[in-house]
Amino acid sequence: MSDFDFTSAAYNAQLAEKKLIGSRCKKCGHTFLPPRALCSHCHSSEMEPFEFSGKGKLAAYTVIYFGPTSMKNAGYDSKNPYCSGIVDLEEGARISAQIFGVDIAHPEAIQIDTPLSAEFFERGEGERKKVFLGFKA
Amino acid sequence: MTGRRLGRGVALVGAGMSKFGAFPGKNTRELFVEAYQEMTASLDKGFDPAAVEAAYIGNFSSELFEGQGHTAPIMTDWVGLTPVPATRVEGACASGSLALRQGILAIASGLYDVVLVGGIEKMTGLTTDGATDALATAADVTYEIPAGFTFPGMYAAIATAYMHEYGMTPETLLQVGIKNHEHGALNPKAQFGQRISAIMEARKASAARKGKPVPTWVTELDFLHDPAANPQIAWPLRLFDCSPVSDGAASVLLVSEDIARHYTDAPLHLIGTGQASDTALHGRSTLTSLPAAKRAGQIAYEMAGVTPADIRAVEVHDCFTIAEIVATEDLDFFKPGEGWKAAEDGLTTRGGARPVNSSGGLKSKGHPVGASGVGQVVEIFHQLRGSAGERQLPGAPNIGMTHNVGGTGQTCVVNIFERR
Numbered sequence: 001m002s003d004f005d006f007t008s009a010a011y012n013a014q015l016a017e018k019k020l021i022g023s024r025c026k027k028c029g030h031t032f033l034p035p036r037a038l039c040s041h042c043h044s045s046e047m048e049p050f051e052f053s054g055k056g057k058l059a060a061y062t063v064i065y066f067g068p069t070s071m072k073n074a075g076y077d078s079k080n081p082y083c084s085g086i087v088d089l090e091e092g093a094r095i096s097a098q099i100f101g102v103d104i105a106h107p108e109a110i111q112i113d114t115p116l117s118a119e120f121f122e123r124g125e126g127e128r129k130k131v132f133l134g135f136k137a
Numbered sequence: 138m139t140g141r142r143l144g145r146g147v148a149l150v151g152a153g154m155s156k157f158g159a160f161p162g163k164n165t166r167e168l169f170v171e172a173y174q175e176m177t178a179s180l181d182k183g184f185d186p187a188a189v190e191a192a193y194i195g196n197f198s199s200e201l202f203e204g205q206g207h208t209a210p211i212m213t214d215w216v217g218l219t220p221v222p223a224t225r226v227e228g229a230c231a232s233g234s235l236a237l238r239q240g241i242l243a244i245a246s247g248l249y250d251v252v253l254v255g256g257i258e259k260m261t262g263l264t265t266d267g268a269t270d271a272l273a274t275a276a277d278v279t280y281e282i283p284a285g286f287t288f289p290g291m292y293a294a295i296a297t298a299y300m301h302e303y304g305m306t307p308e309t310l311l312q313v314g315i316k317n318h319e320h321g322a323l324n325p326k327a328q329f330g331q332r333i334s335a336i337m338e339a340r341k342a343s344a345a346r347k348g349k350p351v352p353t354w355v356t357e358l359d360f361l362h363d364p365a366a367n368p369q370i371a372w373p374l375r376l377f378d379c380s381p382v383s384d385g386a387a388s389v390l391l392v393s394e395d396i397a398r399h400y401t402d403a404p405l406h407l408i409g410t411g412q413a414s415d416t417a418l419h420g421r422s423t424l425t426s427l428p429a430a431k432r433a434g435q436i437a438y439e440m441a442g443v444t445p446a447d448i449r450a451v452e453v454h455d456c457f458t459i460a461e462i463v464a465t466e467d468l469d470f471f472k473p474g475e476g477w478k479a480a481e482d483g484l485t486t487r488g489g490a491r492p493v494n495s496s497g498g499l500k501s502k503g504h505p506v507g508a509s510g511v512g513q514v515v516e517i518f519h520q521l522r523g524s525a526g527e528r529q530l531p532g533a534p535n536i537g538m539t540h541n542v543g544g545t546g547q548t549c550v551v552n553i554f555e556r557r
């Protein structure tokens with residue numbers, strides 16, 4: 001990981017290894033997920049890779065009945081909806097991800113603050129196959 | 138906030154818009170010509186096209202929607218204004234307000250005295266899926282869309298955070314849609330210019346005509362609770378919580394204040410303008426407010442030297458019902474967590490203490506994204522000049538505001554106008 005260059009490509013390559021790698025500012029200690037090369041908090045460019053535990057809790061969510069084409073291709077539609085959410089990570093960053101292990105049929109029963117852990121999953125065929133970040137209740 | 142002032146005064150002297158809706162036979166330039174013609178007709182002391190020195194056109198993505206890039210010079214060409222400089226401005230659903238800002242800045246700088254501002258979008262040439270994907274490019278396609286998010290989905294996430302924090306239920310959201318359709322029913326330019334009760338009765342009549350079972354809806358809430366009539370899109374948002382996919386254009390004329398009365402005896406003065414940017418939704422410290430909208434509002438209030446109580450007409454960016462509730466808090470009309478109660482209590486209706494979206498808002502009027510911000514200014518133009526017809530707000534409002542949001546608040550613009 002010494003050659004981690006804080007790009008989305010590097011981030012995705014780490015996801016493929018089931019690792020959640022963001023960045024931490026060496027000057028002010030602020031953590032970022034996804035990673036950034038420049039600290040938007042103190043403007044320092046002294047960044048180091050930072051591994052997140054993948055532990056967090058649900059900050060906001062929705063159950064989506066009409067998704068983007070990418071989700072339709074993955075088999076989701078109004079009869080088979082899915083949950084997307086924003087996750088508060090223990091180490092102090094927030095990220096968007098698909099949420100698993102919640103009651104999709106009863107969105108009103110899904111609880112904000114539900115504890116979650118990272119769940120890496122594959123989607124797509126052939127060259128388009130890619131590892132995505134999800135979270136599981 | 139910034140303490141900045143415009144270099145010189147800017148006035149709004151003319152405004153017009155096409156009807157918003159689905160127009161299979163018309164492209165953006167043709168819709169823009171309609172808006173331009175109505176704008177020039179609104180200049181009660183006449184208009185010499187040769188006086189226009191520059192044009193700024195808001196357009197989110199004609200590339201994706203109609204396969205056409207480089208749209209600004211097409212607009213100036215089709216209204217006969219070449220060779221004036223024509224500049225396209227893009228800020229997702231706030232593109233129109235950004236174009237207006239560029240016009241304001243160009244006049245305030247002293248470079249030009251007369252500037253044409255336009256907003257255009259033609260969205261219905263794509264299927265709903267195509268439009269959803271095109272709009273998604275206004276989000277972060279690297280880190281938000283792979284999570285499965287859509288625009289309704291992101292605003293739905295804002296709604297769940299808001300409900301959790303303040304105790305609102307999805308029932309309140311339905312009230313915002315009912316109210317905006319009531320307002321839009323009085324707007325001949327609106328795409329869905331009908332009360333929800335009228336839409337409901339039309340569906341019942343259509344079923345009866347076709348010999349199908351007639352739905353048993355009695356009230357608007359019966360209709361809105363029926364998943365067949367009002368399906369879930371992204372819980373808690375249903376179809377009637379979402380603004381439509383629309384075609385449309387709007388146009389205004391800005392001039393330096395000192396020559397405003399050459400064009401009309403009733404110019405409006407641009408007294409405050411604010412703009413701000415922000416990170417993607419998940420990167421923010423709050424999910425129940427749009428910080429960039431709040432900041433744009435504060436800058437505009439400070440520049441104008443007015444308070445929320447002074448604003449008598451306001452158009453806010455209700456791309457989704459939850460967005461209107463959040464907007465009324467970000468603009469300090471209501472305290473955080475109280476916007477939903479105000480909506481429930483009817484304060485935001487035309488007859489209420491704080492009328493919001495007299496035009497019907499994006500929900501009923503339509504949301505051709507690049508045109509929407511300029512369309513909001515057209516409504517304020519009419520409300521402040523007393524020419525809003527049936528939907529004229531009472532009390533001769535003299536100060537009006539527009540609030541326009543790009544994405545989920547990555548770009549926000551607030552403008553304040555005054556009739557003196």
Ligand SMILES: [Zn+2]
Pocket residue numbers: 025026027028029030039040041042043044
């Ligand atoms: Zn830092």
